[in-house]
Amino acid sequence: MLASSLNATTEATTHTPDWHAAVTDACARIAPSWPLDQMIAVNPFWEMRDLPFTRVASRMAALNGTCCQNQAALAGQGNGPAAAETASMPEHWQNLSAQLDRNRDTAHQVGWQDEVVHQISQFCGDYFQRLDAGDFKADAQDLYHSWLQMTRADRGIAIVMGEPSLPSQFQVLPDQHEKLITDAL
Numbered sequence: 001m002l003a004s005s006l007n008a009t010t011e012a013t014t015h016t017p018d019w020h021a022a023v024t025d026a027c028a029r030i031a032p033s034w035p036l037d038q039m040i041a042v043n044p045f046w047e048m049r050d051l052p053f054t055r056v057a058s059r060m061a062a063l064n065g066t067c068c069q070n071q072a073a074l075a076g077q078g079n080g081p082a083a084a085e086t087a088s089m090p091e092h093w094q095n096l097s098a099q100l101d102r103n104r105d106t107a108h109q110v111g112w113q114d115e116v117v118h119q120i121s122q123f124c125g126d127y128f129q130r131l132d133a134g135d136f137k138a139d140a141q142d143l144y145h146s147w148l149q150m151t152r153a154d155r156g157i158a159i160v161m162g163e164p165s166l167p168s169q170f171q172v173l174p175d176q177h178e179k180l181i182t183d184a185l
Contacts, residue, residue, distance in 0.1 A: 023181060110160055119157060123147050144177035 025168070029047065042043045099110035102113060116185050127146055130136060141149065158166040174180045 008114060109162065112161070115157065115161060119151075120147075123150060144179065144180070145175060148175065 045056060048059070053083065097114075097116045100112040124143070127143060148170070155167060158164055174183060
């Protein structure tokens with residue numbers, strides 16, 4: 001009964017214009033990483049790419065010195081209200097692969113961050129190259145579903161990462177990207 005009510009809620013939520021607009025906007029703000037992650041440095045101004053240069057420059061001028069003040073406060077060298085506020089801030093959020101790598105001997109094992117970037121980059125490079133070449137039929141699956149099919153069949157990731165149960169984790173992922181996004185939110 002719970003699953004059916006969740007599915008009904010998911011259907012109602014994913015078919016609204018606001019939901020599609022929010023997902024489209026979120027996707028537009030994600031920097032591509034294939035193969036750019038090996039060609040350029042990460043752009044710290046990416047989130048402000050849609051703003052005029054003068055506005056970004058004004059914002060940067062207003063923040064000038066804040067970084068150094070925060071670092072000094074975190075190192076215990078700062079004083080005053082700014083130092084106390086900085087010291088009480090929560091730790092910077094890390095994605096799941098970074099958290100998993102904390103407990104992994106990355107000197108002797110492949111790190112999750114590296115493997116995730118490698119797998120997605122390789123898949124997307126192949127997918128878009130084949131798409132441009134016209135190798136897909138008119139009814140070809142979307143990017144997510146194609147990736148999911150390939151990943152479910154690929155046992156190499158589990159071997160490289162030393163995680164024999166990894167394939168079973170991919171089996172429980174939803175087939176549609178809309179459902180995955182809704183479940184994640």
